[in-house]
Amino acid sequence: MQQRKDVRGLSSSESPPVILLPVDSDRGIARMVANRLDHIPAEESVFVIGRTRNDIYAFGGGSSQFRFGQSDARGSGTVDVTYRRWDEDCADWRDVRDLTFLTAHSSKGLEADNVFILVDRDRGGFPSTLSVDIDELFRTRDEGIPYPEERRVLYVAMTRARKRVFLVNRMDDESYALSSETPFMSELIEDNGAMITRSTPFCGECFGPMRIVSYGGRTFYGCCDYPNCRGTREFKGF
DSSP: OOOOOOOOOSOOSSSOSEEEEEESSSHHHHHHHHHHHTTSOTTSOEEEEESSGGGGGGGTTSOTTEEEOSSOTTTTSEEEEEEEEEOTTSSSEEEEEEEEEEETTTTTTOOEEEEEEEOOGGGTOSSOHHHHHHHTTSOOOOOSSSSHHHHHHHHHHHTTEEEEEEEEEEOSSTTGGGTOOOHHHHHHHHHOTHHHHTSOOBOTTTOOBEEEEEETTEEEEEETTTTTOOOEEEOOOO
């Protein structure tokens, strides 16, 4: 029988240790992670954790903003990644920071200050439909809770973070839990409502996801669909 565990970050910051990053498309995953990387201190380490090795291709196949290192994404499940931005002249890419992509299993025993987890079930995330199908081939003891092994794997991924966990999940509107097709996300949101109050909001104008914007000496949330939509919201920190 599984025991309930309360996941808490080790940071003394007043910001929440678990932060929801809603996206509305596959393309939005890399864009949302890149936006947060721009606001994480350079000295802090970063992991991106996927359920399977294929999740790394949410970052565009190793081109543009995210460049893959020499590690093979189809091998051990661990890949060195460089995050890049255009230089001031918009003439070439400039390396900004290094991070590491890992599968949930390969992350066991490792830690980073910040961990992004690709929860999105549409990409084969948590719970993995492949894992569930394989489990059904074998007789397992009834643990009184759906997807017990997948819960353990997600717990391992979430507890890799020293400071912050960013849960990246596809959602269609601000109802969050109702629009999430990922059962684990629905449970986390329902049981931890405070996590949502300081997470990335949806735009009040078009109901799309928002990103952190620094402009004119202030930092705020701006609609990801700018300039088509100019919706903004107050930013209170991570």
